[in-house]
Amino acid sequence: MSLKEICQPIKKDLEIYEKEFKLLLKSNVFLVDKVTQYIVANKGKRLRPILVILTSRMHNTNGAALDQRNLKAAAIMEMLHTATLVHDDVVDSSSQRRGMPSVSSIWKSKAAVLMGDLLFSKALLAMLSLKSMRAYEIISVTAERMAQGELLGLERRKDYWMEEEVYFRLIADKTASLLAAACQLGAVSSSDDEKDIAAMREFGENLGIAFQIRDDLLDILGKEKKTGKPIGNDIRDNKVTLPLIFALKQARKQDARRIIRLIKRGAGKAEIKEIISFVEIHGGIKYAMERANEHIELAFKSLERYPDTPYKESLQKLVSFITVRES
Amino acid sequence: MSLKEICQPIKKDLEIYEKEFKLLLKSNVFLVDKVTQYIVANKGKRLRPILVILTSRMHNTNGAALDQRNLKAAAIMEMLHTATLVHDDVVDSSSQRRGMPSVSSIWKSKAAVLMGDLLFSKALLAMLSLKSMRAYEIISVTAERMAQGELLGLERRKDYWMEEEVYFRLIADKTASLLAAACQLGAVSSSDDEKDIAAMREFGENLGIAFQIRDDLLDILGKEKKTGKPIGNDIRDNKVTLPLIFALKQARKQDARRIIRLIKRGAGKAEIKEIISFVEIHGGIKYAMERANEHIELAFKSLERYPDTPYKESLQKLVSFITVRES
Structure with a gap:
């Protein structure tokens, strides 16, 4: 099933959302407009706005038309997401080039820091129209979790003996928090029942964790042609993920140490292949899949x-779609 | 008169503020604590918190004790300021090294982007306790202006024929907006009269503009020993400021073009001296001082x-202190 089919019940909403999003991005600085045009042209799956609209519709039990607030909330979530992507680029690109970025990438990173700040502040500004302190609370908590999660990730890069607990905290803060915020904003805009907001937090959080585990698995399983990214990127980048954590703990100490040495030395294509087969042999892939499935079940339970x-049904389909996708 | 003397009437408030600020910075990520310890140890003049407290006290006409909200607002302003400083470091350091930063400075810039984001989100989180939508509005508008101003600055670097109007928009957004926000937050926490908030916006805005013009002048006039910074840093950095803008417009085209060539080529000590004397001869210093004085007058008028x-008196002294300071 395609994302388009899943979103059929909110097709109209998404069209209005799209206009709202473009409007929010407007600026009177030339450099800003150039970058935002690029952002609009390269739009992603719009997962967060879709979550806001579907969860909002699901809570809107009397079937009243969605007011503009919900679509604004959807646009705000996409802006926040874009802001973090822009800042992530600064964080990641410098490491991929092993500390020797080109002049042009530095120029880009300067603009990227400021663009991320601008997008974030524009999202805040747009939130005023929601007239909801609860919404500000959700966003503030989420922003702190995301930054904290990213910093924890930076601190724990190359920490191959990382505890599973730390990995889960990391992906919950980095990734799941924003999906949870999207679902909570959806609830807030149609309901003032705190139980609804809590249920949506649970739903988004578990969905996000499963989503990130799958994403980490794709780095090992993914077919290069489908994902567009080379396999083993995380390994090359010294990013420690669940399948590897598990395999290293299961393996004999000396084998694990050998694998870590391979990674640290800067693994080439052959070594990547060897490392992935090591992860598979020691049950890392199976284990990560099981853990992801647990969180998928929890997400379903929250619904x-x-x-x-139709909106609940779409949310259920969405869970399956984004957690078993192959690209 | 020293800053300490000026702050005598709010000495007690500042002590409580200090505790509040340290509390806000707390985190459970090791890397974060390391950086925040550094921030606390290298605290600046605390200009923004001082403005919040003084303006709040000035509006608190019945002389009631300041509640915690105002001191929290002061801590929030300092956090926002620190967040922008941390991001500025990323933006500036890469240019000073002419596009070839060392590996260590890149590592720092990665952490700096995330640390700035974290500080900003912590400030937002702290704002919840102010329970004021108006405060959120002020902060959101200010955050957007600051990011927009920085981006405009990036776009207009090396634009030696910049219009004065653009320069003023740039420094208003980059610098004055945050001082204005501090004064507005002070008003908001003691008064709900929109006229008070507007007066404080005017006050802070004009103070900030005068402050930045003086800061730009210091780069030309400043005695290296007092400021700790070498003279002509802005020139070396291709940052176009008011004295230079004015001088270039006043001079004969061919002389101006010669000066621009000198700057573009990367001016050494002798050239910096020549450029500064060019600015002086063509009245750039006198002109910038006059413009700063106009804004100082406007600031006084708002009071x-x-x-x-005693608080109003301290604010008046503060205006003089930060606009005629030599370091």
């Missing part, structure tokens, strides 16, 4: 309290 | 509506 509607 | 109190 049980809601009556069956 | 006229308030009754005479």
